[in-house]
Amino acid sequence: AQKVTQAQTEISVVEKEDVTLDCVYETRDTTYYLFWYKQPPSGELVFLIRRNSFDEQNEISGRYSWNFQKSTSSFNFTITASQVVDSAVYFCALSETSYDKVIFGPGTSLSVIP
Amino acid sequence: SAVISQKPSRDICQRGTSLTIQCQVDSQVTMMFWYRQQPGQSLTLIATANQGSEATYESGFVIDKFPISRPNLTFSTLTVSNMSPEDSSIYLCSVVHVFTDTQYFGPGTRLTVL
Numbered sequence: 191a192q193k194v195t196q197a198q199t200e201i202s203v204v205e206k207e208d209v210t211l212d213c214v215y216e217t218r219d220t221t222y223y224l225f226w227y228k229q230p231p232s233g234e235l236v237f238l239i240r241r242n243s244f245d246e247q248n249e250i251s252g253r254y255s256w257n258f259q260k261s262t263s264s265f266n267f268t269i270t271a272s273q274v275v276d277s278a279v280y281f282c283a284l285s286e287t288s289y290d291k292v293i294f295g296p297g298t299s300l301s302v303i304p
Numbered sequence: 305s306a307v308i309s310q311k312p313s314r315d316i317c318q319r320g321t322s323l324t325i326q327c328q329v330d331s332q333v334t335m336m337f338w339y340r341q342q343p344g345q346s347l348t349l350i351a352t353a354n355q356g357s358e359a360t361y362e363s364g365f366v367i368d369k370f371p372i373s374r375p376n377l378t379f380s381t382l383t384v385s386n387m388s389p390e391d392s393s394i395y396l397c398s399v400v401h402v403f404t405d406t407q408y409f410g411p412g413t414r415l416t417v418l
Contacts, residue, residue: 227409233394235347235409281346285407289335289400291362292407294346 192217194284194295202301203272211267211298213282219243224258224265225283225292235281241265272302306331306401308410316416322385325413327397329378335400336374338382341412342393350395353380387417 193216203209215224226238239249241258249256253270269276282295307330317323327336336353351359351372359372374380384391397410 225407233414234411235396235398237406237408240406289405289407291337291349291352292347292398294348296346 192219192222192284192286192293194282194293196280196282196295196298198298199296200299200301202303205274205302205304206271208268208270209272209300209302211269211280211282211300213265213267213295215263215265215282215284215295217284217286219286221286223285223287225281225285226256226265226267227281227283227294228278229281229297230278238267269300272300274302274304276300277302306333306399306408308397308399308408310395310397310410310413312413313411314414314416316418317387318418319388321387322383323387323415324381324383325395325397327380327382327399327410329399332377332402333399334402334405335407336380337398337407338370338372338380339396339398339409340393341396347396350382353382384415387415389417391415392417 195214222243224241228236246258255268257266279297279299281297283292285292309328311326338350339347341347349362350365351361353359353372353374355374371383394412394414396412398407400407
């Protein structure tokens with residue numbers, strides 16, 4: 191069975207600090223996809239990244255970076271120099287294929303304090 | 305990315321009534337899904353909306369309670385029937401874009417049942 195664990199329920203950081211959100215997944219599939227979504231207080235779910243299991247290269251997009259380690263089944267997300275607008279709930283998710291249903295983790299609520 | 309709209313954006317309903325939520329996409333998509341997010345919780349898949357045929361429901365969800373239609377590639381409806389306060393949630397439509405194979409989410413419908 192597929193499962194996503196986000197051990198950090200809530201995190202608070204002061205603006206400009208770096209913060210890493212942890213994600214650990216379980217799957218028996220050899221091919222799978224991992225995602226991160228952001229849900230700000232408005233409620234809309236914003237797609238951040240999709241990564242397939244064959245691509246273990248780390249990715250950087252502006253202040254965001256992702257560290258995928260297949261050996262530890264982890265897909266961690268780092269925000270550098272956090273800003274108040276980063277305050278949101280962040281979901282890590284997993285699917286068998288890119289067009290299949292997505293299994294969501296419980297989410298991590300990030301608060302960035304000015 | 306696909307532009308997804310949902311109607312209504314929010315509603316307050318009385319126990320025992322039904323509400324139909326519409327999801328409209330501005331471009332062709334391969335898959336459409338309906339998710340539920342209960343207060344303070346993560347997202348749970350209700351069903352896959354299949355074009356021209358019955359939806360595929362996840363364990364714990366039944367057609368009598370959550371009838372779904374998808375008459376064409378870009379439109380779907382979810383009905384929450386015989387509502388109770390436990391149905392108070394955000395209901396989100398998601399689509400897999402035909403060109404990017406990435407799953408995007410609509411803005412959600414925030415439902416409160418009194």
